[in-house]
Amino acid sequence: MDAPDGTKARRGRKSRAQDPQSLDRELADLPAELRWREWMLRIEAVLFAAASPVGRETLSRVVGKDCSLDLLIDDLQEELRGRPYEIVSVAGGWQHRTRPRYAETVRASQAPTRSASAALSDFEAMVLMAIAYFQPVTRAELSRVFGKEISRDTIASLRNAGFLASGPRSPTPGAPYTYVTTKQFLTAFGMQTLRDLPDIEALEDAGLLSRQAVQTEAVEAGVETDAEGEEP
Structure with missing residues (x-):
């Protein structure tokens, strides 16, 4: 049975409205x-x-x-x-x-906003910045940077906020997962690319980050490989 003329007209208008080419x-x-x-x-x-x-x-x-x-x-x-x-x-x-x-x-x-980002603790924010600078980086390498173990909960919190994703497997023994930042990280912190990150030398001078610690960790075999072999 044919649809009434009015129904056909409404369908036609709807079809044209949904067509980007129109x-x-x-x-x-x-x-x-x-x-x-x-x-x-x-x-x-x-x-x-x-x-x-x-x-x-x-x-x-x-x-x-x-x-x-x-x-x-x-x-x-x-x-x-x-x-x-x-x-x-x-x-x-x-x-x-x-x-x-x-x-x-x-x-x-206290109005809800469409662009609200997850609230991070000071420590989570520092871990996130370390990942941004050193990526792709493993949890064991991050632990060496901070001189204490970086927990799976900390990584999970950053992943749940949309700031982290899994990177390539590390070439170190056990092939642990590495972590990299996401596009959401750039968006939340107002950056076009990772080149917009603050100067790392200034953070090193302040004692907040250490590239040497990461380089040392990268050549040491078997650190936390059993725990890191599977993605958290």
């Missing part, structure tokens, strides 16, 4: 100024709605093929200069974020 990207019927403005609003809408940084390829789907995304982002950043939020370049894309000066205000409100 979006008029070029906006050729608009004057240049209004076209640019609409592209800006589209980019801001996507960034505002996204739960994680949005890359260039994704944003290019909603603007004209000859549109400069970099210039659009520059204009948006300028327009938001006096607002409590901004568009930042992070983890290989762009993200809509509250400005750091208002972070305490947001925390005081």
